[in-house]
Amino acid sequence: MRLHRRRLLQLACWLGLAALLPFRPLGIVVRNGWILREDDN
Amino acid sequence: MRLELSALGEDDHFDCCIVGTGPAGVTCALALADAGKRVALLEGGGEDWSEWSQGLYRGEVEGDPYFDLAASRLRYFGGTSNHWDGWCRTLDAVDFQAKGSREITRWPISRPDLDPHLAKAAEILELPPLHDDKPLAGGGFKRVHFVASPPVRFGEKYRDRLVADRRITLVFDANLVGLETNGAAISAAKVAGSDGQRRGVRADRYVLAAGGIENSRLLLWCNAQAGGQIVKDARTLGRYWMDHPHFQLGEAILEDEFAHHPGENEHYAFFAPTARTIAQSGILNCGLRLQFTIYEESAQMVADMACVAPDLGSWFFSQLGATLICGAIVHAAWEQEPRAENRIELSEARDALGMPRPKLFWRKSAADLHTVQTVAFGFGAYLARTGTGRLRLEPWVLGEADYPDDDQLAGQHQMGGTRMAATPDQGVVDANCKVFGQSNLYLAGSSVFPSSGHANPTLTIVQLALRLAEHLMGLS
Numbered sequence: 001m002r003l004h005r006r007r008l009l010q011l012a013c014w015l016g017l018a019a020l021l022p023f024r025p026l027g028i029v030v031r032n033g034w035i036l037r038e039d040d041n
Numbered sequence: 042m043r044l045e046l047s048a049l050g051e052d053d054h055f056d057c058c059i060v061g062t063g064p065a066g067v068t069c070a071l072a073l074a075d076a077g078k079r080v081a082l083l084e085g086g087g088e089d090w091s092e093w094s095q096g097l098y099r100g101e102v103e104g105d106p107y108f109d110l111a112a113s114r115l116r117y118f119g120g121t122s123n124h125w126d127g128w129c130r131t132l133d134a135v136d137f138q139a140k141g142s143r144e145i146t147r148w149p150i151s152r153p154d155l156d157p158h159l160a161k162a163a164e165i166l167e168l169p170p171l172h173d174d175k176p177l178a179g180g181g182f183k184r185v186h187f188v189a190s191p192p193v194r195f196g197e198k199y200r201d202r203l204v205a206d207r208r209i210t211l212v213f214d215a216n217l218v219g220l221e222t223n224g225a226a227i228s229a230a231k232v233a234g235s236d237g238q239r240r241g242v243r244a245d246r247y248v249l250a251a252g253g254i255e256n257s258r259l260l261l262w263c264n265a266q267a268g269g270q271i272v273k274d275a276r277t278l279g280r281y282w283m284d285h286p287h288f289q290l291g292e293a294i295l296e297d298e299f300a301h302h303p304g305e306n307e308h309y310a311f312f313a314p315t316a317r318t319i320a321q322s323g324i325l326n327c328g329l330r331l332q333f334t335i336y337e338e339s340a341q342m343v344a345d346m347a348c349v350a351p352d353l354g355s356w357f358f359s360q361l362g363a364t365l366i367c368g369a370i371v372h373a374a375w376e377q378e379p380r381a382e383n384r385i386e387l388s389e390a391r392d393a394l395g396m397p398r399p400k401l402f403w404r405k406s407a408a409d410l411h412t413v414q415t416v417a418f419g420f421g422a423y424l425a426r427t428g429t430g431r432l433r434l435e436p437w438v439l440g441e442a443d444y445p446d447d448d449q450l451a452g453q454h455q456m457g458g459t460r461m462a463a464t465p466d467q468g469v470v471d472a473n474c475k476v477f478g479q480s481n482l483y484l485a486g487s488s489v490f491p492s493s494g495h496a497n498p499t500l501t502i503v504q505l506a507l508r509l510a511e512h513l514m515g516l517s
Contacts, residue, residue: 041353
């Protein structure tokens, strides 16, 4: 049951994030040692 | 049975004389005894640790920071199994092959040659079931598994069996100081006790199973004494020595579902590049060990990341609170390029038995750094691309600093020096672990590894020892 709830919460979070981020070609950048997507901000 | 060196008769003759009571020596001795062979099993140290015996392991190191040679291995009954951690994994199939254009990594055997000995080796090491590797969706990497031996201490576990077996003659304080040869076969192993007494041990066949440094040192010394008549083409003797460099790569924030798999180790996750990635990138093998952190450490990682990506950091904070992500320290243990320059030589200094001490020359190469950098960047990019996490790399991985001196440095997996090869110009032993040019001298242990993969070596050592025993049983 706990796993099910976690999965739903995770899905909701991803959907929320996806809605906020416009689609753009994926690139990889390094900032202060962090390997990030170009659109990570 | 157990015998004092003084009680060993010059007329005693054995089917096999094995030097060393670590995982390789004990495994080989028991397998031969089970097949009805009479075995002399010689241990240079005693039943327990002693300062005198351990002192024989002192040596010099030149090159990159490395361990005190008298501390990284143990010289008493059970050998270095007395302080190993127990981590086990088989070598990958790709580890037996030439990696890219590097023919030097090729073994003269392949993984299917060792697979028949896996179940027995796992039983000896008391391993839980081994799992298959699982390629990660999105490509490039695979989730791999290490399993833990209790860990088995070979002296403790097998003492009673070795002593009770009438076919085995176990002798402590029996230090190999020379090998008699007629140029084509060994006729006796010359053995000295700490009290100065000397004996010759005669057998049909001889196996040196003394460890990843000592096999080279013993063979270099015995060969020098015999005027080069033991290893006639000694160009590779002592050379192509390797360890697995071990360093912390950085830290990662990971989707919890990606990091933790039900039924698997709850403290660690392991990853490695696929064979295709190794081939395409021109790298060697490399294992990543992700060690999960407690909440406060994970929160600090997210805070650090928020400095460079505030929105993402804020979102990760919400996920951390809901336990949907976790933090991990990322360690790498990787395959070192086999290089002739990395070697064991005989030092000018002598030990208490009058034998030259070893001198280890060990450096990591540009290819070694390239391997770990490629894997680190590749894994970091994989996490970012798939959204399964983010990785922060240490300055040394980014090429902004040298390797740190205060890290783990290496796995103390001492390998190579008497490498297995198809021809005597490429190595010291053949595919059956027989020394080229000698009809009855064999080597067991990690010193025969021509290349090392990224896996801890003990499981492969035991598989090879079982294979050697099977080979010896088949000889008349």
